[in-house]
Amino acid sequence: xxxxxxxxxxxxxxxxxxxxxxxxxxxxRIEVLARHRSIASQDDIASDPVVVRFEKFAVxxxxxxxxxxxxxxxxxxxxxxxxxxxxxERDTDLQAPEWLDAGKFATITIDVxxxxxxxxxxxxxxxxxxxxxxxxxxxxxxxxxxTTANSVSIKGEQPFSRLDFAIGVDPAMDPxxxxxxxxxxxxxxxxxxx
Numbered sequence: 001x002x003x004x005x006x007x008x009x010x011x012x013x014x015x016x017x018x019x020x021x022x023x024x025x026x027x028x029r030i031e032v033l034a035r036h037r038s039i040a041s042q043d044d045i046a047s048d049p050v051v052v053r054f055e056k057f058a059v060x061x062x063x064x065x066x067x068x069x070x071x072x073x074x075x076x077x078x079x080x081x082x083x084x085x086x087x088x089e090r091d092t093d094l095q096a097p098e099w100l101d102a103g104k105f106a107t108i109t110i111d112v113x114x115x116x117x118x119x120x121x122x123x124x125x126x127x128x129x130x131x132x133x134x135x136x137x138x139x140x141x142x143x144x145x146x147t148t149a150n151s152v153s154i155k156g157e158q159p160f161s162r163l164d165f166a167i168g169v170d171p172a173m174d175p176x177x178x179x180x181x182x183x184x185x186x187x188x189x190x191x192x193x194x
Contacts, residue, residue, distance in 0.1 A: 026145065026153070026155070026188045027188065028057075028188060028189050028190055029053065029186075029187065029188050030053075030054045030057050030076075030078060030185065030186075030187045030189070031051050031052060031053045031054070031185070031186050031187075032051075032052040032054075032183050032184065032185050032186075033049040033050070033051060033052075033183065033184045033185075033186065034049060034050045034052060034162075034179060034180065034183050035048050035049045035050070035179075035180045035182070036048055036050075036178050036179065036180065037171060037177065037178055037179065037180045047086075047087075050085055050090070051085065051086070052083050052084075052085050052094065053083065053084045053085070054078045054079065054080075054082055054083055055079075055082035055083070055084055056078075056079035056081075056082035057076060057077060057078045057079065057082075058076070058077050059074060059075070059076050059189065059190075059191050059192070059194075060075045060076070060077050060194075061073070061074060061075040061194050062074040062075075062191040062192060062193055062194050063193065063194070064115070064152065064191070064193065066147040066148065066149065066150065066151060066152045066193075067147070069115050069117065069123055069144070069152065070115055070116055070117055070123075071115060072112075072115045073111070073112060073113045073115075074111075074112040074191050075109060075110070075111050075112070076109070076110040076112070076189070077107050077108065077109050077110075078107070078108040078109075078110070079106070079107065079108075080094075080095060080100045080102040080105065080106070080107075080108060081095060081102045081106065083095065083100075098168065098169070099167055099168050100131075100132065100167060101132060104133075105131065105132050105133060108129070108130065108131040109129070109130040109131075110127050110128070110129050110130075111127070111128040111130075112125050112126070112127050112128075112140075113125065113126050113128070114126040118141070121143050121144045121145070122141060122142075122143055123141070123142055123143075123144065123154075124139060124140065124141050124142075125139075125140050125142065126138070126139060126140070127139075127140045127158070129160075129165075131165040131167070132165040132166055132167055133165075133166075134164070134165045134166060136160075136164045136165070138158055138160060140156060140158045141156055141158075142154045142155065142156030142187075143155055143156060145188070146190075150192055150193045151190055151191060151192040151193070152190070152191050153188070153189070153190045153191075154187075154188070154189055154191065155186075155187065155188040155189075156186070156187060157184055157185060157186040157187070158184065158185050159182060159183070159184050160182075160183055160184075160185065161181045161182060161183070162179075162181055162183055163181050168181075
């Protein structure tokens with residue numbers, strides 16, 4: 001019995017001396033948050049904001065030094081046919097010609113360049129987005145949440161207008177339009193050097 005107690009005690013001491021395991025990077029995700037301009041029903045209240053999740057996306061190019069991201073570049077592609085909102089009817093509507101026109105514009109691209117360090121783990125960059133046949137560049141901010149020898153995990157969010165890409169109806173042209181023009185994209189991504 002003394003031997004078993006001694007072994008348990010040594011095991012506990014050994015566990016206390018082990019360094020903590022590194023925190024796992026959060027799972028990759030890209031989501032757009034949308035809101036209703038006017039609330040027409042209880043369902044609108046319950047679903048605001050509507051989370052439009054891209055189930056399929058890829059980092060197709062990435063060139064950077066994980067220890068010094070300045071000057072790094074990356075290209076991310078999103079598949080608009082893979083969006084999920086929790087409503088099959090809404091998913092179908094968003095992929096229709098009046099909105100994303102996923103049949104005609106099967107890929108959304110985001111080219112990231114001009115990365116600059118702002119603070120300890122905070123960076124800025126230019127993100128050139130191609131969607132729905134149009135292109136717009138946004139200044140973005142992101143945070144590094146993890147690094148390895150050949151990858152970096154980042155998170156961030158950026159507001160934008162759906163009208164930048166002629167998506168949906170402009171409420172100025174149709175006051176009955178229920179979807180707000182202001183959207184927010186949120187991401188958590190692990191980029192590996194290519």
